[in-house]
Amino acid sequence: MFVLITYDVNITSSHGEKRLRNAARACLNYGKRVQNSVFECILTEAQFVMLKNQLKNIIDSELDSIRFYILGKNWKRKVETLGKDMGFDFTGELII
Template structure:
């Protein structure tokens, strides 16, 4: 499933740490928005790991689950639509 991770973190250090962490889990599509193709278990693990990295009384992180049907109807301007990463890379 596609999960949009959207965040608003006022502290520069915490925001940078979260951004760098999310780069390993998905594709940045805007400054504070990542598209992550994850299983339900992966999404739960990601949620737990992010919860440990932020301050819930100051930071706002949201997870939006997007169905395959909705992903197929995404319209974009200036960027490619969401695409699942390949299962294998040939090197």
């Protein structure tokens, strides 16, 4: 499934910058950053649960917020971009 993850981490609190870095690292393990606090991820159900649990353990639920937008399998029809497209086609060939 295609999931868009956005987060807002309060960096004015103690350890806020560390939580911000850790949230970004966790998301980078599963997808691609398309804006500062926005990630596009193609995940299995199990990966989605694992990532949500990791992020839940990173953030301070009193100060921070994470949103998951589950766009499903037909996500290409639901995503439009104006300006520079920072995303990439997860379904195409990947050459490493």
